[in-house]
Amino acid sequence: MRKYQNISDRLIPFIFVLAVLILWELIVNLGLVERYILPAPTDIIAALITNSSDLINHTAVTFFEGLSGLGVAIILSLVMAVVMDLFPVVKKAIYPVLVMSQTVPIIVIAPLLAMWFGFGIAPKIFVVVLVCFFPITVNLIEGLQGVDGELINLVRSMGASKSQIFTKIKFPSALPYFFSGLKMAATYSIMGAVIGEWLGGKSGLGVYMLRARHAFALDLVFAAIVVIVMVSIALFYSITVVQRLVMPWEKLKEEEE
Amino acid sequence: MKKKLMVLAVGVLLLGLTGCSPKSDEKITVVLDWVPNTNHTGIYVAQELGYFKDEGLNVDIVQPSEGGSADLIAAGQGEFGVSYQEQVTYARTAANPLPIKAIAAIIQHNTSGFASPVDRNIVTPKDFEGKKYGGWGSPMEVATLKGLMEADNADFNQLEIVDVGSLDFFTAVKEHVDFTWIFYGWDGISAEQQNYPINFIKLQDIDQNLDYYTPVIIANETYLKDHPETTKKFLRAVAKGYQYAIENPEAAADLLLVENPEIDRDLAIASQKYLAGEYQSDAEQWGVMNSKIWNNYGTWMYDHGLLENQLNADEAFTNEYLPQ
Numbered sequence: 139m140r141k142y143q144n145i146s147d148r149l150i151p152f153i154f155v156l157a158v159l160i161l162w163e164l165i166v167n168l169g170l171v172e173r174y175i176l177p178a179p180t181d182i183i184a185a186l187i188t189n190s191s192d193l194i195n196h197t198a199v200t201f202f203e204g205l206s207g208l209g210v211a212i213i214l215s216l217v218m219a220v221v222m223d224l225f226p227v228v229k230k231a232i233y234p235v236l237v238m239s240q241t242v243p244i245i246v247i248a249p250l251l252a253m254w255f256g257f258g259i260a261p262k263i264f265v266v267v268l269v270c271f272f273p274i275t276v277n278l279i280e281g282l283q284g285v286d287g288e289l290i291n292l293v294r295s296m297g298a299s300k301s302q303i304f305t306k307i308k309f310p311s312a313l314p315y316f317f318s319g320l321k322m323a324a325t326y327s328i329m330g331a332v333i334g335e336w337l338g339g340k341s342g343l344g345v346y347m348l349r350a351r352h353a354f355a356l357d358l359v360f361a362a363i364v365v366i367v368m369v370s371i372a373l374f375y376s377i378t379v380v381q382r383l384v385m386p387w388e389k390l391k392e393e394e395e
Numbered sequence: 396m397k398k399k400l401m402v403l404a405v406g407v408l409l410l411g412l413t414g415c416s417p418k419s420d421e422k423i424t425v426v427l428d429w430v431p432n433t434n435h436t437g438i439y440v441a442q443e444l445g446y447f448k449d450e451g452l453n454v455d456i457v458q459p460s461e462g463g464s465a466d467l468i469a470a471g472q473g474e475f476g477v478s479y480q481e482q483v484t485y486a487r488t489a490a491n492p493l494p495i496k497a498i499a500a501i502i503q504h505n506t507s508g509f510a511s512p513v514d515r516n517i518v519t520p521k522d523f524e525g526k527k528y529g530g531w532g533s534p535m536e537v538a539t540l541k542g543l544m545e546a547d548n549a550d551f552n553q554l555e556i557v558d559v560g561s562l563d564f565f566t567a568v569k570e571h572v573d574f575t576w577i578f579y580g581w582d583g584i585s586a587e588q589q590n591y592p593i594n595f596i597k598l599q600d601i602d603q604n605l606d607y608y609t610p611v612i613i614a615n616e617t618y619l620k621d622h623p624e625t626t627k628k629f630l631r632a633v634a635k636g637y638q639y640a641i642e643n644p645e646a647a648a649d650l651l652l653v654e655n656p657e658i659d660r661d662l663a664i665a666s667q668k669y670l671a672g673e674y675q676s677d678a679e680q681w682g683v684m685n686s687k688i689w690n691n692y693g694t695w696m697y698d699h700g701l702l703e704n705q706l707n708a709d710e711a712f713t714n715e716y717l718p719q
Contacts, residue, residue, distance in 0.1 A: 173491040175470050249560055256571050257557050338560040345558055348532040354466060354489040 177357035182364060185357040192346065197365055199342040203259050203331035204373070207266020211323060214267065215274035223282040223308075240272050244330075248337040262334030262342070269330040270323035274316065281315025282308055314388070317381045324373045328366055420453040421625055426464040426473035427456065430561070431655045432581050433666040434501055434610050435477065436647050437637030437674070437681075443650040444639065446632035452625070456654070463533075468615050469493035474622075475629060477501070479609040481535040484693055487711050488704045494616040497712040499630055499682035500608035501637070502580075502673050507609055508597040510564060510582060511574035517594055520547040520601070529559035529572030536576060538701035543601060545699065565591070578609075580673060584666045604695035607688055611712075619716070626716040630682065634718050637674050637681045644668045682717050 159179045165171050166178035173181065186193065218236075222229035244265060251261035285308050293303060335344025343362045350358035382389060427435055438456060441447050447454045459467060464476030465486045478486075478497070486493040509528075511517040517526060520543040530536040537556060544551045559567045559575070564582040567575050577583060579595060586593045599606035612633070619626055640647035644667035651667075652658055675681040686708045693706030 172469075174466070174489075174493050177491075249562065252560070252571075253562065253566055257559065338558050338562065340555070340557050345532065348558060349534060351466070352463075352531070352533040352535075354486055354491065354493060356491075 174354060174356060177360055181357040182360045185355070185361040186364060189358060189361065193343075193361065193365055196341055196343045196346040196362075197369065199259070200328060200331045200335065200344065200366075201369060203262040203334070203342065204266055204327040204369075206259075207263040207330060208270050208323060208327040208373075210263065211267045211270035211274060211327075212320070214271050215278055215319070218271075218275050219278035219282060220304075222279050229279070236272060236275060239268065242268075244269065244333055245337075248334055251334070252338045257339050262331050262339065265334035266327050266330040269326045273322040273326075274319035277315040277319030277322075278312060281312030284315075285311050313385055317377065317385075321374055321377050324377050325370050328370045328373065332366060420448075420451055423447075423452050423454045423475065423625070423629060424473035425454060425456045426467050426476040427458040428463045428477040428479070428610055430458055431456075431651070432578075432658070433648070433651065433663060433670055434578065434580070436640045436651045436667065436670070437501070437633050439636070439651045439654055440639050440647055441632040441636030443653050444636070446635045447629075450628035450632045452628060452632065454629075465493055465495055465613065468495050468613055471615060471618075474614060474618055474625075476613050477610050478613045480607040480611055480689065480692060481539065481609065481696075482533070483611065483613060483711050484689075484696060484702070484706050485533075485535050488693075488702045488706050490703065495613045496616055496619060496710070497608070497611040497613050497684065498619070498626065498714075498716050499612040499633070500684045501610045501612060501682075502608070502670070503676035503678050504673065505599045505606045505609055506579045506597075506673055507576060508579065508595050508600075509574050510568075510577045510586070510593050510595050512568050513592040513594055515568075515573045515594070517574050517596070519596070520544050521549045523574075524549050524553040526573040527555045527557055527571070529557050529562065529567040529575045531560060532558040538696060538699070539598075539605075542695065542699040542701060546602065565589075580666050580670045581662075584669050585662050588662055588665055602695070604691045607692040608684055611684075612682075619713075623716065627718075630716050631718045634681050640667060641671045641674050641681075644671045680717065683714055684712050686712075 162176075163178050163180060166173060166176060166181075177185075218232070222232060247268075248261070248265055251264055255261040255264070289307060290303055293307060298306070331342065332344040332347070335342035336348055337344075339345045343366055347359050347362045350356075350362065425438060431439070435456075438454075442454055442456065457473065463478050463482045464473065465478050465482050467473055468476040468478075469486070475498075476495075478495070480497065483495060483497050486495055509517070509523075511526075515526065516522060520540075523540065523544055528536075528540060540554065540556070541551045544554065557572055559572060562571075564575050564577050565585070577595075579597070583593070583595055585591075612630075614626060645664050648660065648663035648667040651663055652660060689706070689708035689712055693702070693708060693711075696702045697705050
């Protein structure tokens with residue numbers, strides 16, 4: 139029974155999206171909306187196919203920026219969360235600054251980054267790190283601080299050292315939080331790279347979209363958007379897969395339910 | 396900021412109001428091509444001295460994020476916009492042509508060109524080889540650069556093109572690129588003021604075909620058909636504004652600064668003095684355009700394989716709404 143439930147659950151979003159696309163196609167083809175304002179889905183697919191080699195080249199650049207930024211953000215978050223967990227005074231000092239960092243308007247900062255660091259990939263990666271580290275850090279710190287205190291007391295009474303408590307109890311129980319943050323960050327990462335590129339550069343999907351917009355080739359702009367969405371989703375699901383591999387006990391729990 | 400939000404809100408509201416034209420003050424949105432500068436002075440003068448009001452128009456001036464207003468005007472997000480002949484040419488010959496038309500030339504001759512610090516030794520398009528160009532991501536730039544370099548027997552593939560967004564000339568050439576495309580009336584004058592020696596390759600000096608109209612005022616074709624009288628009123632006020640700027644450069648600069656106090660006053664005045672001779676130049680009146688100029692440039696672009704279709708100049712511009 140559950141199997142059928144699963145299949146129909148998967149079909150529902152698919153059918154819905156398809157219906158929206160068909161409606162969209164009709165609206166444009168009936169001339170209710172002009173093509174220079176909104177291209178039809180088939181125009182976008184055609185643009186995807188005819189410009190696939192350009193798109194692949196630019197996607198590679200953006201993907202590299204997004205992934206590097208995400209990697210740096212993960213390392214940064216791990217270090218920060220652990221330090222904040224160990225020294226409450228550091229947490230008190232840094233936490234407000236972390237929140238502040240997220241209120242800086244990226245759109246304004248990005249051109250300034252270009253001014254300071256040029257038009258290479260460094261400023262783009264910086265933008266990605268800026269948007270990605272926050273959800274990971276905040277979730278991780280919450281996970282580390284939310285560990286069952288009685289459990290910690292128990293292993294401590296058994297003579298566990300501070301580092302053992304961390305590796306055996308705290309970190310594993312914070313992992314689900316870490317992955318929630320990571321999934322959020324992964325969805326932002328490609329977009330962060332694109333925002334960085336949009337404001338200047340030589341290559342990448344953001345630069346490509348800007349050029350397409352100036353050429354009044356909206357179908358190409360949308361084609362690039364489709365690629366960004368697909369790459370972001372792929373990244374999101376890869377993290378889900380990694381999570382399953384890293385936390386096999388979660389799967390056990392699911393099966394027991 | 397609040398004011399800008401208000402302007403945006405009004406612009407959004409306007410969308411719902413097109414089609415009905417009230418007899419009292421008609422609401423008009425003008426979309427600039429860039430941050431406000433001396434190219435736009437006439438519009439600001441008309442605003443500050445009440446020329447629009449005298450015509451029964453209530454005008455809002457808004458700026459897009461970068462380079463041109465063609466797509467916004469095509470989409471009806473404003474009644475009038477500031478664009479360039481090269482952008483209009485490209486928009487009219489694109490795969491899905493935009494229904495926009497130029498209705499007045501703000502400056503009679505092309506005062507734009509490629510500027511670089513003297514030490515980069517860029518004197519002719521041949522010298523672009525092995526250099527870095529900083530642009531704003533428009534295919535027109537690439538097309539024009541390619542055409543110029545080929546005409547000068549230079550290898551276009553040896554030019555590196557970087558999009559620098561809205562970075563200003565001085566910041567861009569300081570560390571990141573070797574040359575950019577400027578309006579002499581703004582960055583060129585600014586360089587003079589700072590005693591910053593530049594090489595300037597004026598487009599119209601290289602090739603007569605590149606002496607085109609930039610910037611121009613554009614409108615949506617449908618709007619022009621439905622509101623010829625409003626268009627005439629608008630242009631009458633704007634023409635008066637530019638006339639005033641031609642006769643009173645210094646006062647005009649101050650009027651521009653009323654709404655845009657962030658502009659450097661000395662630069663604005665120097666720029667206004669330069670532009671006073673350029674707005675109308677040798678034309679019989681401000682704003683008037685010649686089909687030869689439209690055809691020359693369109694043909695030049697097409698011959699260099701830079702346009703998908705031949706431009707029909709009659710579709711791209713008209714003088715009929717200018718004051719008689």
